[in-house]
Amino acid sequence: MNLKVIAFDADDTLFVNETYFLETEQKFCGLMEDYLSHQGISQELFKIEIDNLEIYGYGIKAYILSMIEAAMRISNNTISVEVIQKIIEYGKELLDKPIILLDGVEETLKALHGNYKLVVATKGDLLDQRRKLHNSGLGHYFHHIEVMADKQEKDYSDLIKRLDIQAEEFFMIGNSLKSDVLPVLAIGGHAVHIPFHTTWAHERIDHKIEHDNFYSFANITEVLSLVKLNK
Known part of the structure; x- marks a missing residue:
């Protein structure tokens, strides 16, 4: 060569990197488990992430927006402001992970x-x-x-x-x-x-x-x- x-x-x-995303996904599934199984939540989140790639691209900020959208869709738009705040906190924790x-x-x-x-x-x-x-x-x-x-x-x-x-x-x-x-x-x-x-x-x-x-x-x-x- x-x-x-x-x-x-x-x-x-x-x-x-991906290890941190998986940890955050598990926390998100726990947050939304009253609405759907963990597997179902993960599948819905993944679908939304892929649909949003052309709009948001890749990265943690895009992931935060996709989690919020997934939470709204899974809950039929009934989630509280506190849940949205929690999702934003998960995203900020991702941004602050050690290298x-x-x-x-x-x-x-x-x-x-x-x-x-x-x-x-x-x-x-x-x-x-x-x-x-x-x-x-x-x-x-x-x-x-x-x-x-x-x-x-x-x-x-x-x-x-x-x-x-x-x-x-x-x-x-x-x-x-x-x-x-x-x-x-x-x-x-x-x-x-x-x-x-x-x-x-x-x-x-x-x-x-x-x-x-x-x-x-x-x-x-x-x-x-x-x-x-x-x-």
Whole structure:
């Protein structure tokens, strides 16, 4: 591989994220359990989240609005102001969660830094993602931070143009096969899947990937075996 840029997803690739959302979802289900089963509440919330993606995009603020809408729909618009206030509190708690780096992340970034241009390519709310990256202490490793509205082929193509490189010089590392791997492979880039122990249902795929530019490792440090390091 003749690489110039190595890009990293943020949530559940660099630091913990989905675990916090699952914890919040359980609290939301408990809050609304007088109206519906936990499974039914989770299904309704997920449906509303997906329906709202084009309007709100990804991130915690979008999740708060979807929880409020789900609560209103599940209760047939009978929930109290106190319940809405509680949901907002859950969202603020999510925004205030500690940043926990995943195993091997800083070791990998230290090894790659100075050898390649390192980039963060992630989805979500711009303010929240920048705050998390700053609080993680990893910001100084990265040349560029790209908070994308979505991660489709065009989004990656646009990023590659801004970086002034060819697709074959781009290497993406992430935990989502759907967002971090498939669109990058489709435009001619290289991609590594580092699975996280839990994945949002919207990011799952049900087929195996076979591609010359695709790799899958259990730990992010294994990426170092694929690339050239000068120091």
